[in-house]
Amino acid sequence: MKKKQKILIVALLFCVISVMIGAFVVITPASDPADADADADPASDPGGSVYFTDPDPVASQTPKPEMLPNGVYSLKGGRGGKYCADEGHRIICDRPHVQGWEKFTITKSEQWPGKYSLKGGKTGKWCADEGNRIICNRPHVQGWELFTITKHGNKYALKGGKTGKYCADDVSPGDGTVGVRCNRPARGSWELFTIEPTT
Secondary structure: HHHHHHHHHHHHHHHHHHHHHOOOOOOOOOOHHHHHOOOOOOOHHHOOOOOOOOOOHHHHHOOOOOOOEEEEEEEEEOOOOOOOOOEEEEEEEEOOOOOOOOOOEEOOOOOOOOOEEEOOOOOOOEEEEOOEEEEEEEEOOOOHHOOEEEEEOOOOEEEEEOOEEEEEEOOOOOOEEEEEEEEEOEEEEEEEOOEEEOO
16 A cells, blocks of 8 residues: 555656646747738748739729820821821822921820821811822711721821721822822731821
8 A cells, every 4th residue: 555655646746846847848939920020021931821912003003005195196108108298189108307287186086996087287177088098178077087096016007987998108000199098908018107296
């Protein structure tokens, strides 16, 4: 009986000593999140956490610049690289310099998305696609006075509003007359114009 009592006493003493030693052991976390460097790189997080950042709301709301903002422009034909002029009864691209007749006001249509209207520099009238010529003598914008303009590298292609054909800096093979005509089914070099802002 005495032997069993000794064993119990030793076991109790061992438990008491273990509890006393445990009370003095301080366990600290490997790192305190509150003390973390606010500027630390999330990618270097040793815990392997994955962070997702929202895109910059300001950058995502920045509108794309207009291809051709409303304004005054000069046009250069693709055949000879000369400036185009409003001569009243036609547009012809044979000018070496920009003056009044070589300035066109380009306006993006609010009613028809993707369409533009052109106003000639001679009399300030709207330009119309008549198939065999572009003539700037219209007081209002309707179907024939609306052009589709698309960008190709640093040049632009125009499609007329009458039949939706490409416009070309053209010379007639029959009588040799020149002028811009919107009668092409496909786009080539003569159907590409240089459009630049002017004052």
